[in-house]
Amino acid sequence: MAYRNLIALLVIILLSACFEESDPLNGTIFLETVASIEKMEVEQGSIAAEQLLKAVEEIGTPLFVDDTTAIIVVRHAGDSLLLMGDMNLWKAEPVFTRLAESELHYYSLTSETNARLQYWLQSEPDVWPSIDTLNPYRVSNGFGLMSELAMPGYKYSSIFAPFRDGHKSSSDGLDEHILPAGILPYEHLIHVWKPSGVEASEITGSIYFLDGLGYVAYAHMPTALASLINSDEIPPLMAVFVTPPNWEKSGTPNRETEYGISPEFVSFLAEELVPYIESRYPIGKGPETRLITGDSYGGLGAHYIGFNRPDVFGLAYSQSGYMSFKNDSLIGLYRESEKLELKLALDCGTYETQVGGGMLPTAENDFLAANRRMAATLVEKGYEINYREYPEGHTWGNWRQHLVDVLPWFFGTGKPVTLANEK
Numbered sequence: 001m002a003y004r005n006l007i008a009l010l011v012i013i014l015l016s017a018c019f020e021e022s023d024p025l026n027g028t029i030f031l032e033t034v035a036s037i038e039k040m041e042v043e044q045g046s047i048a049a050e051q052l053l054k055a056v057e058e059i060g061t062p063l064f065v066d067d068t069t070a071i072i073v074v075r076h077a078g079d080s081l082l083l084m085g086d087m088n089l090w091k092a093e094p095v096f097t098r099l100a101e102s103e104l105h106y107y108s109l110t111s112e113t114n115a116r117l118q119y120w121l122q123s124e125p126d127v128w129p130s131i132d133t134l135n136p137y138r139v140s141n142g143f144g145l146m147s148e149l150a151m152p153g154y155k156y157s158s159i160f161a162p163f164r165d166g167h168k169s170s171s172d173g174l175d176e177h178i179l180p181a182g183i184l185p186y187e188h189l190i191h192v193w194k195p196s197g198v199e200a201s202e203i204t205g206s207i208y209f210l211d212g213l214g215y216v217a218y219a220h221m222p223t224a225l226a227s228l229i230n231s232d233e234i235p236p237l238m239a240v241f242v243t244p245p246n247w248e249k250s251g252t253p254n255r256e257t258e259y260g261i262s263p264e265f266v267s268f269l270a271e272e273l274v275p276y277i278e279s280r281y282p283i284g285k286g287p288e289t290r291l292i293t294g295d296s297y298g299g300l301g302a303h304y305i306g307f308n309r310p311d312v313f314g315l316a317y318s319q320s321g322y323m324s325f326k327n328d329s330l331i332g333l334y335r336e337s338e339k340l341e342l343k344l345a346l347d348c349g350t351y352e353t354q355v356g357g358g359m360l361p362t363a364e365n366d367f368l369a370a371n372r373r374m375a376a377t378l379v380e381k382g383y384e385i386n387y388r389e390y391p392e393g394h395t396w397g398n399w400r401q402h403l404v405d406v407l408p409w410f411f412g413t414g415k416p417v418t419l420a421n422e423k
Contacts (some may be wrong), residue, residue: 025055027065030073031108032164035101036404039307045100045180059319061134062093064364067113067152067184072096073134074105078123081105085119085146086351086393092129115391118146118349139397141218142248148397157404159227160220166299172242179276183268186253189213190273192281193222195229196336198236204278204284205237205411208269208313210259210294210301212241228404232410238283242273259294259301260325266305270312287341291410295319295399296355303344303374304330310340315410317401318346318415320355324363324370331370335377344378344385345406346371 028068037045053075056063057184062070074081074096082092087109096105106164111117118139120129130136133148134317139148145166150156156164163169165167177193191212194203207225209215216222221239228234244255258265269292278285294302299321306316323346348371356365364370368389386409392398 002310007074015229017121025059025063026067027063027103027108029387030056030063030071030106031065034099034106040100042101046102049099049102049104051279052099057134060136064152065108069110070149071105071111071120071230072132072149072226074121075103075121075134076105076121076323077103078125080123082122082127082129083107083119084122085149086117086395087111087149088351088356089351089354092125099193105300112150112391114149116148116150116401117364118157118393118395118397119150135258139218139395140166140168141396142214144377146395157401159224160400162223163220163314168224169220171213171216171241172367174216174222175315177276179273180422184253186335188243188245188268188273189243189247190277191216193239193241194278194281194311195226195236195238198229200282203236203282204282205235205289205291206240207217207237207281207407208240208242208273209290210292210298211240211247211255212243213247214295214396216241218396219403221403224400224404225407226227226257232404233408237411238281240273240277242269257298258367259297259304261300261304261329263308267306269305270309274312279342287311288343289314291315291317293319293403294321295396296394297322297374299323299331299346300325301373303346304333306342306344307333307337307340310342314341315343317344317403317406317410318374319402320348320352320367320372320394321346321371322355322364323374324362324366328370328373331377333375334381339381339383342383343410344383345386345387346375346378347390347402348372349386349394349398349407350389351391351393354392381382 037048056073061073064070072385079094080094083095084090084092096107098105114306121132131145135147138145138146171191177190225239229236244258246254290313292302292305303318306313329339348368350368352367354365355367378385404417
């Protein structure tokens, strides 16, 4: 026993010296150390694995072997640990390896060098998943916090650096309006953001965000717009955040009933909301000054609204839009109509091939394929479009980043990108 303890002690000293005096701990050193520990007897290996785990805890994860290989390391007392995330299309899978019966579990994955993936950990299939506590990078959404893995080649906008811990933005400081029932038989909650330090007469356009409070809380659009305006990437604009009823709650009406090809909702926006806003705020008027945008169902809604009322919204942007909705019905509308006076953008993640988690028809959950069909249709019809694909999933971390990329194309000097693939 004394001999084994001495060996374990020597291993601990060796590991400590390795991490403190030579190269810092990274994915390659981690795997080399794991290979050494696997050759030890279980008792010694368990002690050495604990030392390795403590070293990982000091620097956090993920660890990178190279530009395309990342290692997730987790402290977990049990034998089984499940991973669910963009990398496995949100299917809870036992992908982790437990080292020497210790609490160290690790998983090595390969992805595109510029990929950005979100994930959860799950101890048992019937237990609500949780974040990876060794990973300091998180993104918030309607389900709570998710852990984030950005590969070395991912270019993270500096705008969102303050939010990498996952905290949400508040609607405090925004103008709040409640529109009474009218075309739609219920009230609507609206928030308006105006750039500070800018004369009202200098505000030349507006952006209408579907899922409004989501774009405030999770996409941090007030902060992002202020940064883009201050850096002269876009002119002074005003943002109108349109929040559907029963936001992040069960019940109807809701975002699905409004954004799922609803002529009544289009009429509400064009005939009630826009006149209401522009009678109270002196901003640029005309369809070329108004952008309608949304995510998922909201992306479908944005392009449907533009299709129906190009006289009001001459700009429309779909983020991961549900273009397969009802057998590609919106794609069919664009294909069968004459070309309209619209400037359109759409993008989608390459990991969005099974969206919906059983909530959508199986034939409609490949959002990537549907967005490619939509983009091809728009090109065929002769539209000026900006279409991009990114190695990401169906998440707010995806949408906030690429809004910052695309807004200068709508309002600045950016050039269109047709059928570009950012993989």
